[in-house]
Amino acid sequence: MSTGVRRRMGVEERRQQLIGVALDLFSHRSPDEVSIDEIAAAAGISRPLVYHYFPGKLSLYEAALQRASDDLAGRFVVAQEGSLGGRLLRVMGRFFDFVDDHGPGFAALMRGGPAVGSSTTNALVDGVRHAAYLQILSHMKVEQPPARLELMIRSWISLVESTALIWLDGRRIPRADLERQLVHDFGALAAVSAAYDDELAALLRESLRNEPGDGPFTDLVVRLIALAS
Amino acid sequence: MSTGVRRRMGVEERRQQLIGVALDLFSHRSPDEVSIDEIAAAAGISRPLVYHYFPGKLSLYEAALQRASDDLAGRFVVAQEGSLGGRLLRVMGRFFDFVDDHGPGFAALMRGGPAVGSSTTNALVDGVRHAAYLQILSHMKVEQPPARLELMIRSWISLVESTALIWLDGRRIPRADLERQLVHDFGALAAVSAAYDDELAALLRESLRNEPGDGPFTDLVVRLIALAS
Structure with missing residues (x-):
């Protein structure tokens, strides 16, 4: 197998x-099942040449995971x-697009197969979680989150991960429903947390000021906060 | 170091x-940091004798994890x-007792350090998740859960895990609050799911029949179900 046209690529390009x-290969099958031979064949180069650029499958896996x-x-x-x-x-729509595109690789990574679970891959996964956390804080316009808000956002992110994993296992619930449900879950978890923390309740009310008053999210959260307090 | 009194133990007893x-050692420090020498010393036997019973640290770790x-x-x-x-x-009280007793080992296991992440340890962790799932179903008196209920319970279990991990990192929120909050989270997530599924809503109402009418759990869930439908 070959890509057809051969030309000399620069090191970084290669x-x-x-x-x-x-x-692409790691995304569509469990990374454990992908061999260097297959990667070489798909790239149209020899196996030794793959090793010239990456010392082993783990380093190539880590580089692919860095990009993902x-x-x-x-x-x-x-x-x-x-x-x-x-x-x-x-x-959530963009997140599930990613999960859809990289299903088996995402599942293998999050479930920790033998080829994964190195400290590098764990650090990459944690990096994504942290980036997601910071983005959500910025959307809420919060710079110094109280401990309960940090816990709530981080645990919602883990809920998103586990929901995606369970969804991938059979896809028995329409994706769009899950995306909407997870947004409602965010509101529900936030409201429960606000019941334990006045500062957090005030902060949530502030974050919801721009919410359309008749939207399901506002409705849910506003009523929950009232209920809880 | 020795346990003092020496006597011959049977193979299984040893x-x-x-x-x-x-x-005990794996629970109080990250398992990566515990050496076979330390285990031998704490047990009052020689290092070679440890290897007589367990071929390596991983197999001893797996046996300890099986018990945990x-x-x-x-x-x-x-x-x-x-x-x-x-x-x-x-x-939740019993679960957090466990997390409290085995903090560093629990954190290392769930975060997937280098010594862990084998297919055996993953299977053990998944086994606990599945046992927890089946127990919750049995408390709800549900034998054939609809897909959304399965998703909701499994994702709540992952929420419990991640909440425990975040709690262990600094213990900034009182444990008792988290235990109660997670029960409320269960109700909130169940109610959000019920908004998407009439069968699930009926099932939840049935599960809540024995709930004291003035309890916070019933209050939360009943109002949420009304709100969502």
Whole structure:
């Protein structure tokens, strides 16, 4: 197998090409099942040449994961306009697009297969979580989050991850429902947290000022806050 | 170092003693930092004798994790009496007792350090999650859960895990508050799910029949279901 036209690539160009090819393979099957031989064949180069650019499968996997992590972290960056509920809904759409595109690789990574779970891959995953957390804070216009808000946002992010993993296992619930449900979950978890913390309740009310008054998100959260307090 | 009195133990007795000693060490420091030498010293036997019973640290770690997993799964088994909210609150108390007792080991396991992340350890962790899931179903008296209920319970379990991990990192929120908050989170997530699924809404109403009418759990869930439908 060969890509057909052969030409000499520069080192960085070749590395980037290999990362792209590997990411595509790692995304569609569990990374454990992808061999260096397959990556070489898909890139149209020899196995020794792959090793010339990457010392082993783990380093190529980590490079592919770095690219995927940058991509995923970027999905949480949406325009600072419109309501918080609307922004979160856009973020969820972009997040599930990613999960859809990289399903088996995402599942293998998050479930920690034998080829993964190195400290580098863990750091990359944590980096994405942290980037997502910071983006949500910025959408809420909060700079110094109280401990309960930090806990609530971080635990919602883990809820998003686990929901995506469970969804991938059979896709028995329409994706769009889950995206909307997770935004509602955010509101519900925020409201429960606000019940324990007046500062957080005030902060949530402030974050919801731009929310359309008749939107389901506002409705849910405003009533929950009233209920809880 | 020695335990003082030396006597000949049977093979199984010695294995169980080593597992107990190792579990204690793995619970209080990250398992990566615990050496076979330390385990041998704490058990009052020689390093070669440890290897006689366990071929390496990983196998001893896995045996310790097996015991911890059995313990943890057992925490979700509480008497089938009283309200669902009350049962979940008891379960959360028992769960956080475990997390408190095994903090660093629990954190290392769930965060996937280098010594962990084997397919055996992943299977043990998944086994605990599944046992917890089945227990919650049985408390709800549900035998054939609809897909949304399965998703909701499984994702709540992951919320419990991540909340415990975040709590361990600084313990900035009182444990009792978190236990109660997680029970409320269960209600809030269930109510949001019920908004998407009439069967689930009916099922939740049935599960809440024994709930004390003035309890915070019922109040939250009943109002949320009304709100969502």
